[in-house]
Amino acid sequence: MEFKTTKRDLEAVFAQIQNQVVDATLPDEELVHRLTRLARRMHQLAQDAWADEAEDFSHLAGQLLNAVKKGDVEGCVMLVESLDDAQTFCHRTFRE
Template identity: 50%
Template structure:
């Protein structure tokens, strides 16, 4: 998957997760698992200057997956907020 497709898939999947969280629900485990896989691919494709942020983002996504598997809705909501903050920071800092 090329970088443009990867970003598009990430955005679509993250939006599904956000929609659930904004409704106060636990995100769908399949969506979160897919998102975690995509973030791993993002880390692999990351440029050297933002690879550290991509690694942190992937780590947060995997924490979210484990949290969703355990059914911890409040923790999942906090992790989604952290992912959104990390995404915003990265886009502001590294987007050309």
């Protein structure tokens, strides 16, 4: 049950962040902190089959947090796009 809850929360927080960067706006730092914590937790819960993908997502979330702290809007937009790609790849790997 913890996995499903973590996944649901992670997807909800990520969707909020995606909505914030649509207009090239810096995402809310607290929201990105939450994303980073949830991504780390998801990596801890990951099965061996998709642990690498979860680790990549967690790493990108950490980079996003650093970009937010630096006020790097362009970097944030690019990292959110990379996170979206990583999430898609992870979901595809998990389903296989």
